Amino acid sequence: MHPVFLWCALAFYGVAMVWVLPSAARGRPTLTSIALSALTLGLALNGAALMMAALRLHRLPVIDVQSALSFFAFNVTLAFFLAYHRYHVTWLGVLILPFVFAMTLIAALNPSRPLVSTTLRGGWLIVHSSAMILGYTGLFLTFVAAVMYLMQEGELKSKHPRFFYNRLPSLEVSDRLYDRSLVFGLICLSVGILTGCVWASRAWQGTWELDPKILATLFTWFIYLILCSTRFSGAWRGRRSAYVAILGFVAVMVTFLGVSFLSSQHGFFPTISRMH
Amino acid sequence: MNFILAGINHRTAPVEVRERMNISEARLASALSDLTSREGIEEGLILSTCNRVEVIANAEPAADAEPLIRRFLADYHHCNLAPYENHLYWHRQESVVEHLFRVASSLDSMILGEPQILGQVKQASAIARETGALGGELNEVVSHALAVGRRVRRETAVGSAAISVAYAAVELARKIFGSLEDKTVFVLGAGKMSELAARHLASSGARSILVTNRTYERARELAEAFQGEAIRFDQIFHVLDKADIVISSTGSPHFLIHKEQVERALATRKNRPIFFVDVAVPRDIDPTVNDLDNAFVYDIDDLGQVVDANKKQREREAAWAEEIVRQETQKMMRRLASREVAPTIVAIEKRLNVIREKEMERFRGRLGALAPAELDAVDGLTRSILNKILHGPITELKSAAGHAERGTIIQTIRKIFGVTE
Numbered sequence: 001m002h003p004v005f006l007w008c009a010l011a012f013y014g015v016a017m018v019w020v021l022p023s024a025a026r027g028r029p030t031l032t033s034i035a036l037s038a039l040t041l042g043l044a045l046n047g048a049a050l051m052m053a054a055l056r057l058h059r060l061p062v063i064d065v066q067s068a069l070s071f072f073a074f075n076v077t078l079a080f081f082l083a084y085h086r087y088h089v090t091w092l093g094v095l096i097l098p099f100v101f102a103m104t105l106i107a108a109l110n111p112s113r114p115l116v117s118t119t120l121r122g123g124w125l126i127v128h129s130s131a132m133i134l135g136y137t138g139l140f141l142t143f144v145a146a147v148m149y150l151m152q153e154g155e156l157k158s159k160h161p162r163f164f165y166n167r168l169p170s171l172e173v174s175d176r177l178y179d180r181s182l183v184f185g186l187i188c189l190s191v192g193i194l195t196g197c198v199w200a201s202r203a204w205q206g207t208w209e210l211d212p213k214i215l216a217t218l219f220t221w222f223i224y225l226i227l228c229s230t231r232f233s234g235a236w237r238g239r240r241s242a243y244v245a246i247l248g249f250v251a252v253m254v255t256f257l258g259v260s261f262l263s264s265q266h267g268f269f270p271t272i273s274r275m276h
Numbered sequence: 277m278n279f280i281l282a283g284i285n286h287r288t289a290p291v292e293v294r295e296r297m298n299i300s301e302a303r304l305a306s307a308l309s310d311l312t313s314r315e316g317i318e319e320g321l322i323l324s325t326c327n328r329v330e331v332i333a334n335a336e337p338a339a340d341a342e343p344l345i346r347r348f349l350a351d352y353h354h355c356n357l358a359p360y361e362n363h364l365y366w367h368r369q370e371s372v373v374e375h376l377f378r379v380a381s382s383l384d385s386m387i388l389g390e391p392q393i394l395g396q397v398k399q400a401s402a403i404a405r406e407t408g409a410l411g412g413e414l415n416e417v418v419s420h421a422l423a424v425g426r427r428v429r430r431e432t433a434v435g436s437a438a439i440s441v442a443y444a445a446v447e448l449a450r451k452i453f454g455s456l457e458d459k460t461v462f463v464l465g466a467g468k469m470s471e472l473a474a475r476h477l478a479s480s481g482a483r484s485i486l487v488t489n490r491t492y493e494r495a496r497e498l499a500e501a502f503q504g505e506a507i508r509f510d511q512i513f514h515v516l517d518k519a520d521i522v523i524s525s526t527g528s529p530h531f532l533i534h535k536e537q538v539e540r541a542l543a544t545r546k547n548r549p550i551f552f553v554d555v556a557v558p559r560d561i562d563p564t565v566n567d568l569d570n571a572f573v574y575d576i577d578d579l580g581q582v583v584d585a586n587k588k589q590r591e592r593e594a595a596w597a598e599e600i601v602r603q604e605t606q607k608m609m610r611r612l613a614s615r616e617v618a619p620t621i622v623a624i625e626k627r628l629n630v631i632r633e634k635e636m637e638r639f640r641g642r643l644g645a646l647a648p649a650e651l652d653a654v655d656g657l658t659r660s661i662l663n664k665i666l667h668g669p670i671t672e673l674k675s676a677a678g679h680a681e682r683g684t685i686i687q688t689i690r691k692i693f694g695v696t697e
Binding site for chain 1: 431433437448450451452453454455545546547548549566569570572574578581582585586589596
């Protein structure tokens with residue numbers, strides 16, 4: 001991972017994050033060209049950093065902290081572009097870009113470590129890691145859609161349309177974004193968990209099933225499974241499912257970042273050499 | 277450029293005066309030819325709507341335009357203008373440009389941000405162009421006014437928030453359902469307000485309309501008008517779960533729809549939202565229904581509140597729109613003014629260059645045989661001296677553009693350099 005590229009990407013993400021604010025505050029449906037070009041440049045540099053790491057490693061760079069986070073940031077930015085072109089909601093930028101900025105910042109602050117373990121080089125692992133990160137990207141969008149839903153729903157219920165009434169999308173748009181990203185996220189998460197199990201059963205000895213990160217991931221997966229089934233059966237919609245999506249994403253963050261510090265097998269966060 | 281505008285509008289004149297001064301569209305062309313055929317008037321435009329009558333002209337630079345417009349108005353309406361004097365407002369030069377931009381942006385309208393005015397300005401300018409009344413500087417200003425009007429609509433929300441109760445209901449429905457295309461509207465009770473709201477919803481694309489009324493006949497009539505379906509009054513709760521939007525205005529003395537019934541309907545429709553618009557007084561729908569997830573209840577006062585908030589929103593947006601108008605006016609004035617001084621600049625440059633070339637020719641013999649490179653150097657030297665000398669006067673001319681005494685400044689500089697018409 002090339003730190004210079006990542007720092008430049010960070011700078012452009014920062015510019016985009018600030019330049020989204022005027023459009024969002026005034027409720028414009030389009031972003032300024034400054035915000036869009038900064039975001040495009042940030043994405044390109046982020047992609048270039050990933051590409052260089054991939055060339056060096058000869059595979060998708062998703063297995064150390066820096067690359068995993070910057071791959072996450074890259075996906076989220078890409079998802080923002082897609083959602084923005086589809087729904088024209090500038091407020092998506094206000095909710096998404098600070099997250100992208102934070103992820104890239106953490107990535108840039110954590111220097112990449114050389115891979116010492118040969119077990120980490122399996123093809124299953126690449127599929128596992130990238131599927132997990134794609135899944136988290138989808139679930140992050142679900143979270144954002146849920147936040148937008150709750151804000152707009154609050155305005156509508158209060159009957160005093162204020163700031164957000166004119167600036168946020170209709171409940172229907174938030175719902176659609178919610179449904180699509182949830183299905184995408186859950187499918188990726190499932191693929192990620194399955195491939196992870198296959199890989200772990202080959203590479204690790206002992207009771208890897210009790211690894212805190214694996215348990216936390218299963219718990220998260222379970223939350224989303226319930227969410228998905230209640231939502232599509234029509235039992236929970238609206239406010240309730242929005243709250244659960246927010247809870248679910250908190251679980252994702254705890255799993256992705258927090259539990260890594262407790263896990264021995266998934267120790268790629270504190271150090272990778274501790275594994276064997 | 278010698279712009280003048282005389283007008284009356286809804287703020288300065290009551291309807292009796294506006295109708296007396298009105299110039300109907302059918303007579304617009306003849307009125308414009310009358311106006312522009314007058315001595316001293318080069319271009320003309322007449323904007324006559326139910327809220328305003330404005331006569332705009334571009335007079336010859338030296339002409340005193342005000343008496344000309346007065347005479348035109350008096351002649352055209354066969355009247356003495358004296359009784360209307362208090363209702364008239366006048367704009368000149370830059371303020372004409374600004375006023376036209378404000379009008380086209382709907383900032384001067386009775387209902388701030390209403391969309392018709394832009395079309396009316398467009399229509400008026402098309403007629404004026406056809407009759408040959410527009411074709412110069414005023415034409416440019418009017419064309420740009422349309423562009424400014426479009427920019428204001430695009431970049432501000434001055435015309436977007438709903439400011440009538442019926443439209444507020446449609447806007448709220450859009451905030452819940454996004455597109456109304458495949459939605460079902462259930463009209464309870466045939467009242468004026470519910471009919472209006474249903475009409476707006478139908479024209480916004482609502483797919484099917486169900487109508488019920490205490491007297492079935494009336495429901496049938498209304499259903500026919502909307503190409504909808506009439507429902508018997510006692511069947512309300514059998515179809516409630518099919519409705520996305522419920523508009524209620526029955527004369528019932530107590531609540532007709534209670535929380536439990538809505539809860540059941542929501543369960544049947546898998547919690548897809550229902551939007552209740554209760555325009556009845558006394559109310560038909562128990563306000564506690566609003567506490568249910570996925571149910572939204574707005575009564576007539578709530579809609580009024582939305583309208584008030586939207587009006588304030590339009591006023592806030594109007595401040596941005598005014599800023600756009602100010603910027604565009606300045607841009608337009610600079611463009612017009614620089615056009616005014618451009619011929620002088622060209623003339624001075626041309627004259628000095630002729631002098632330069634003559635002198636070069638004269639000194640050619642004395643300089644002897646020069647290599648092409650040396651010749652180029654001498655040529656460059658003289659050019660550069662010329663440009664340095666011209667820099668001051670040209671800057672002065674450009675900054676004079678738009679200045680009140682620019683006529684005198686232009687004349688003085690012309691005299692100094694010996695360029696006369």
